[in-house]
Amino acid sequence: MEAPAYQRIAATFRGRIATGVLRPGDQLPTEHDLADQFGVARQTVRAGLGVLVGEGLIVARRPRGYFVREREHMVYRPQEKSRPRPAVPEMDRFSEQIAATGRTPSYSIEVALIEAGADLAERLRLDPSATVVARRRVRYINGEPTNINDSHFPIDLVRDSEIMLPAYLARGTDRVLAELGYAQHRAIDEIFVRMPTPDEVHRLGLGPGTPVAVHFDTGYTESGRPVQCAVNVLPGDRHRIVFERHWS
Amino acid sequence: MEAPAYQRIAATFRGRIATGVLRPGDQLPTEHDLADQFGVARQTVRAGLGVLVGEGLIVARRPRGYFVREREHMVYRPQEKSRPRPAVPEMDRFSEQIAATGRTPSYSIEVALIEAGADLAERLRLDPSATVVARRRVRYINGEPTNINDSHFPIDLVRDSEIMLPAYLARGTDRVLAELGYAQHRAIDEIFVRMPTPDEVHRLGLGPGTPVAVHFDTGYTESGRPVQCAVNVLPGDRHRIVFERHWS
Known part of the structure; x- marks a missing residue:
């Protein structure tokens, strides 16, 4: 059984962050572009990215968009x-x-x-x-x-x-x-x-x-x-x- | 300005847990009873308790209800x-x-x-x-x-x-x-x-x-x-x- 679309979106970007394809400070594609790319509603994109916000992996900086979180320890x-x-x-x-x-x-x-x-x-x-x-x-x-x-x-x-x-x-x-x-x-x-x-x-x-x-x-x-x-x-x-x- | 009802519900039980009125393992009132008591929809009660689940203060054990989380360190x-x-x-x-x-x-x-x-x-x-x-x-x-x-x-x-x-x-x-x-x-x-x-x-x-x-x-x-x-x-x-x- 395939995972729901919002989970697939979360998994995609979680993976790109874990492997370093996306680096701290990098901007994610816009909700609009992701909706096109995954063939889903913007609401679904927002749910997927919301999972990663809750995991502390990305931050939403409105109105600019989503960014990989920068950590300075x-x-x-x-x-x-x-x-x-x-x-x-x-x-x-x-x-x-x-x-x-x-x-x-x-x-x-x-x-x-x-x-x-x-x-x-x-x-x-x-x-x-x-x-x-x-x-x-x-x-x-x-x-x-x-x-x-x-x-x-x-x-x-x-x-x-x-x-x-x-x-x-x-x-x-x-x-x-x-x-x-x-x-x-x-x-x-x-x-x-x-x-x-x-x-x-x-x-x-x-x-x-x-x-x-x-x-x-x-x-x-x-x-x-x-x-x-x-x-x-x-x-x-x-x-x-x-x-x-x-x-x- | 008064806080939204779901936040007031969360604050009420957060306070009772912090002060020890509710102890680890204690059961919270049912969604039904809380909806009556606060004069709101069950959906609103669920949103309020959801905040406390996210903070790790209570756990939902369906179908029995919500309980104060027990921690054994x-x-x-x-x-x-x-x-x-x-x-x-x-x-x-x-x-x-x-x-x-x-x-x-x-x-x-x-x-x-x-x-x-x-x-x-x-x-x-x-x-x-x-x-x-x-x-x-x-x-x-x-x-x-x-x-x-x-x-x-x-x-x-x-x-x-x-x-x-x-x-x-x-x-x-x-x-x-x-x-x-x-x-x-x-x-x-x-x-x-x-x-x-x-x-x-x-x-x-x-x-x-x-x-x-x-x-x-x-x-x-x-x-x-x-x-x-x-x-x-x-x-x-x-x-x-x-x-x-x-x-x-």
Whole structure:
């Protein structure tokens, strides 16, 4: 039994993208031309291409047409966070990495007091109704939102510290925590993969067919007390998460 | 301006799931009851619930109705791979982990000779037209497909070795590589997030709204030569990827 026409159209262009016949940024033929070529209605062409939009393979840029999606993966290295840094850094690591490629990094920052809820309570060993300080940032490259980095701290640890101020902290919150007596020695990275929430779609300007990685980074003191939990939301079309291992 | 009815229905149930009013496995009201309750056509109810199916929050089990999706995250630890193992293991790590929870692990294995292509050529430092041995496995838990683990080796390294046989290798391919003189000392883990291909949907039995993590694991000898590259495809609804870091 032959597949329905819209599926054949989807399969044709999926194949051309997979084999590199069509490259990132290339324009597909118009709906009109494809309707002629496959001998079907434009509505059918649109259904076929809609499948590929949902798979994140092409984007619709009206009124110009359909294009093969371009992906520029920012390298995201959780291990960098636990490597020694210069004593008086002028920039945090994200800014450093982006500025090094000639692009302009920026942030939006807000600080909120929230209830821990189940996910943070489990990781910070708090009651779900306990208050935590949420330092919420969206990171931008050249003005485009790139990822979400929401750090959370038990209120008792950071009350009246700079962490509570919604301002750029060049030396980073890890150093402030250390100054407060909560230096981190160990961290657990957990990565989940799911579709974005409507709020994430809005904050990050995500297109259809763009799943996210959710990276929980929980930091512990030498005595094993969890002192911070960051929730990073990384759109799949913009990130490559990299770790390095050495055999023991 | 009020949101369209189907969006209000989606928002209502998204909220009840997010706040835990509806828990994993719970059944939603029937389309009929929701149409009454919201004063809309069943078609509108179906559109609203369809949004949540696409977000991976609920599943449709016809003819019974809609249920909040249940997620059981298998812990996936790339670092385990580079930790010492008992000298004569009877099971590989996956089997060990699953059997420890009283479930039954199994594999399907096939071996193919393929062209490297761009992704593997870059990581194994080969020509894209070079031949590599692909050892393709689907891992099952209690007969349900769980993830894809396709390992790739330059043909010159593993010709006539057990790696070429499509059979279970209890001591693992890393040990066979070491016996052949290619012990690994370092690995790079790269994680990408995207929607699955139709082939992956088929091999893994994925439902709508289920993105995947693609984990490239490239292993290097002491002299820095890449000797294997595994491509693991991990459905987002079944995996939690975990790393542990210690400050240096």
